[in-house]
Amino acid sequence: GDAPGERRGPIAVVALDFDGTLTVRDVAPWHLDDAVGDAFGGAERVASLTSWLRQLARDGACLAIVSRNARLVVREGVEKVGWAELFGVHVYGREDVEWHSMARTRKSVLVRKLLIEPYGLRGEDVIFVDDDEKACLDAQRNIGAHSHYVQGRRGLVDADLQAVRAWMDARVVAARKGHAAERGTVLLPDRVLLQDSHEPIQAGAPPLRRAFTQTFSAPQAFSPPWRARRPPGSSS
Numbered sequence: 001g002d003a004p005g006e007r008r009g010p011i012a013v014v015a016l017d018f019d020g021t022l023t024v025r026d027v028a029p030w031h032l033d034d035a036v037g038d039a040f041g042g043a044e045r046v047a048s049l050t051s052w053l054r055q056l057a058r059d060g061a062c063l064a065i066v067s068r069n070a071r072l073v074v075r076e077g078v079e080k081v082g083w084a085e086l087f088g089v090h091v092y093g094r095e096d097v098e099w100h101s102m103a104r105t106r107k108s109v110l111v112r113k114l115l116i117e118p119y120g121l122r123g124e125d126v127i128f129v130d131d132d133e134k135a136c137l138d139a140q141r142n143i144g145a146h147s148h149y150v151q152g153r154r155g156l157v158d159a160d161l162q163a164v165r166a167w168m169d170a171r172v173v174a175a176r177k178g179h180a181a182e183r184g185t186v187l188l189p190d191r192v193l194l195q196d197s198h199e200p201i202q203a204g205a206p207p208l209r210r211a212f213t214q215t216f217s218a219p220q221a222f223s224p225p226w227r228a229r230r231p232p233g234s235s236s
Helices: 018-022 035-039 043-058 071-080 094-100 107-119 133-143 158-177
Strands: 012-016 061-066 126-130 146-149
Touching: 012 018, 012 107, 012 158, 018 071, 035 043, 035 071, 043 061, 043 158, 061 107, 071 094, 094 107, 107 126, 107 133, 126 133, 126 158, 133 146, 146 158
Parallel strands: 012 061, 012 126, 126 146
Antiparallel strands: none
């Protein structure tokens, strides 16, 4: 068995939107004929994102794409730029979002069901990165995730990469110290959620922070670098 307090698997989840976040536009199938140039903003940007994603994975993050685009389009895009191994099974499209949120388009429900619960994580162990501000606020409100709003409809730029990197660096440091640094964050266990509506039952919960990456918390033990793979007990 595991040593007391030891965690296997990811210490955090980085959940990324596809269109206008990883890519620089809303992607249609024909944009993938020249995916690097038309969808992802050129070879230099793809190289920068690849290095960033690899470092996040090495530090123990589960990388996931949660998109409202068609799953096949997202998967093809990921394969065209060589990211399939980095994201593994965690590439989710519109079909997945609608299925897990009962025909609605709430990404936060999928994140909870497929990225938080299977790995024994908490909402605060997730950073949700999207160019849709409403989706960011939904993730923060309904699962207690940290949110980073990508502005400008031009995809992730250096400032965004640095903000997410700083969040992950803080989690690694806190994990190594073996304790959480909880400062002003609503924790998932403190906000009992209804299974279907995904709304808080507890009245009078503290007000949520504005969506940004300023406070951090971490699991109780550092785990070695982890590679994205199917959660324990999930079917193929």
